[in-house]
């Protein structure tokens with residue numbers, strides 16, 4: 420590892436004069452322009468380093484990095500969910516990049532144990548409830564939503580979405596497969612209607628009275644609430660007496676054949692610092708992954724909570740198991 424890194428640095432030094440100066444970094448991003456451009460613009464203004472990026476869905480981006488191989492154009496892969504980042508790591512398209520700066524800025528549960536990627540912003544996948552038909556005192560845990568009292572009252576997003584696969588992976592990590600399958604069957608049994616294709620639709624269904632509770636990512640609530648401040652839906656923080664709320668992330672990894680690895684690493688280090696964290700988390704109403712940075716006022720208004728401390732890479736490690744269990748439980 421040390422030898423490889425030294426060789427890499429040498430190569431970059433030798434190449435710098437003849438091949439290409441590292442005055443640019445190329446990012447493949449599954450996050451849309453408006454969520455990333457403000458951060459990259461701030462970096463360019465500060466350092467003069469250009470950040471080029473292309474945006475697409477994560478699967479084609481990962482395939483493209485794989486296909487480009489050693490002719491790589493991308494330095495960094497920016498995407499959401501530890502399940503996706505783990506997938507990328509597993510495909511062999513990322514490389515470890517050790518950094519004392521990143522280690523100090525981002526808690527280890529939000530980084531890859533091999534240093535192939537780091538979280539940049541956090542989102543809780545939590546319970547949303549109707550303020551008309553549910554009292555917060557009736558809510559307690561994710562698991563309790565499998566109980567009889569919620570029959571015909573639950574809305575869920577499709578099991579195809581990685582967010583739900585990651586939540587299920589953490590249930591398996593906590594309870595084992597058998598109990599998790601029971602919980603999932605309880606949820607499916609309690610559904611008021613077919614699963615939805617996105618979290619916004621789940622929130623709208625609760626607001627419209629189609630169901631009373633659901634499970635969503637916090638920033639979708641923020642987005643909808645901004646559009647409609649009279650939304651009769653609130654967020655609840657489950658499992659506060661035990662393991663805490665499931666938190667996932669958006670994150671970034673260094674590609675296996677990054678053409679500008681040192682410049683890329685410098686950008687990621689900066690992105691984990693206070694200035695970038697505030698912008699990056701702020702534009703999508705997320706929580707900064709750097710705990711020294713405060714969330715926006717709007718996000719802070721949802722209240723504080725205890726987060727699950729399971730390292731989020733479990734989402735990837737148990738993804739296949741999670742998909743199998745969800746299928747067995749009839750969650751499609």
Ligand code: FE
Pocket residue numbers: 499636
């Ligand atoms: Fe999302």
